[in-house]
Amino acid sequence: MSRCAVLKAESYNADELYNVIKKHFAFHEIEKDIPKDARVVIKPNLLTDKEAAFSINTNPAFVFAIIRCLKEIGINDITVADCPGGSVLLFTQMQDVYRKAEYDFMAEHVKLNLDFESTDVYGSESFANKKFNVINAIANADYIINVPKLKTHNITCITAGVKNLFGCIPGLQKPAFHAKHPGAADFSNMLVELAATVKPDFTIVDAVEIMEGNGPANGKRRHLGVTFSSKDVFALDAFIAEKIKIPADIVKTVAASRKKGFLPEKIEAVGDTDFEIDEPIILPGPINEKTAINKFAATFKILLMRIDEKLFKAYPQMNEKCTLCRKCVTTCPMKALSIENGRVVLNKKDCIGCLCCDEICPQGAVDIKKQFGIRK
Ligand code: SF4
Ligand code: SF4
Structure with missing residues (x-):
């Protein structure tokens, strides 16, 4: 059985988030897991050089609340590390991403990684992808905190815990994985193998403001007012899909985790378990406007998506x-x-x-x- 927590958070107010993250830590007894001298890496979703208001990247206030909670339990060796999409390859480009994404103020408190040097890490012999080349910050971490932004995604349907780890792969190696795994199911299987190889210790998802519609970069911002966490990244993605009412089989990474036997038989839900979404999430694709027939369109679209991906x-x-x-x-x-x-x-x-x-x-x-x- 895996424990997944859901906690409401109405805004990116620093104190509200600090209290919410503190509760997430308590639910999973994180303090007991991390040795005081551990090298802790926070892996946000820093897809691109856009301000927080675009709701593309993990919100900086969310990441900083995690840093505050870590410092409070005596953790001081903290690095924030991610490799944005495609063409960000240089030290100076990464500095630009931190600045535009409003992360640069964190440099006073933690290390903002600028090193794209990478190391091979090895997964199971049974995997189609037995090794992955990941940035050194991740390869050398003692404890990895995976901090995705919840968004829709044009290949995997949603991006949460598993998909976020694709950013551990440096720069132009990412498009090469797309070329090697062109189908959604095959690509998602690779992502699940990557997640099982990187093994994040803890995942906390920023779903205070999400992106719906044509995510992960060009959709619309939506207030959801919630946060999720678990030590089991596969269970967490399945739990989130259920909470936001998207059938697990159209979330390709969840379907791939299930196929590999990575989903637990039972999930123990804790926190604000009464959380419910008011309106369906607008999925990627042509039906992406909020209209009077939105609810019908969303249901209809799930059926269409099943046909669509085949034809x-x-x-x-x-x-x-x-x-x-x-x-x-x-x-x-x-x-x-x-x-x-x-x-x-x-x-x-x-x-x-x-x-x-x-x-x-x-x-x-x-x-x-x-x-x-x-x-x-
Ligand atoms: S489509 Fe977008 S990324 Fe491509 S050249 Fe035009 S602006 Fe640049
Ligand atoms: S393969 Fe097609 S969809 Fe993928 S990046 Fe190139 S043009 Fe775009």
Whole structure:
């Protein structure tokens, strides 16, 4: 049996969050787990260089509340580490991400990792991916606190504990994984193997403000007012899916965890277990507006998604917001994008529908289109 906690948090107010995180720590007796001299790494979701108001990255106030609670129990060797999407490869680019994501004030209290050097870590011999190359901060940590932002995701349906660990893989190795695992199920299986290899000790999810619709980068901010935690990252993702009323089988990482036998038979829920969402989460894809038929659309869409993933291939189409920054061109794992005659051109034959281009685009200039045809 795995214990999962749910606690309401109405805002990013520092004292409210501090009290909530403290309760999460108490539910799981975290103080007993971490030796005082441990190297503790906090792994947020720092997807891109956007301010907290965009609800793309884990909110800095949320991360700082965790730091406060760690300091209070005598932990001082704390590093915040993540590798943002695709084209952030340099020390100075990472400094920029911390600054724009409003994390830089934390440098007075903890180390903000700027080192993308990496080490191989080995998982189970039974895995399709027996080893992963992860950033040194993660490879050398004594205790890993995984701190995702809850968002919808155009491949895995939602991104929470398991998907957040993809950021342990440095820079341009990430698109290479998309190329190696082009289907949603295959990609999610890889993510589950990565999570089982990295083995986060504790996961706390920022769902105070989430992203719904076309996540993880171009959806809409929504107030959910809640936080989740567990020592079991696989159980936690299944628990969250249930709490936000998304069938577990369309959350690809949960389906992959179940298939591998990583989900416990029972989950012990603690905290504000009466938490319920008022309206369905808007899932990624074309039906993403809040309308009078929203509830019907959301239910209908879950059915459609089951058919859709078998029959239709997603591909990007760049819209008028494109500034020709080239980020999508350098990130695309299949080299399917180029800039010709002042616009981004897609070579559909090579596109695997991974939507890394959508995830990396800073302008929201990528529309996702569907075309009849089996995914590669
Ligand atoms: S689509 Fe987005 S990422 Fe690609 S070139 Fe245009 S603005 Fe840049
Ligand atoms: S064009 Fe976009 S969706 Fe297609 S392979 Fe490249 S990054 Fe993936």
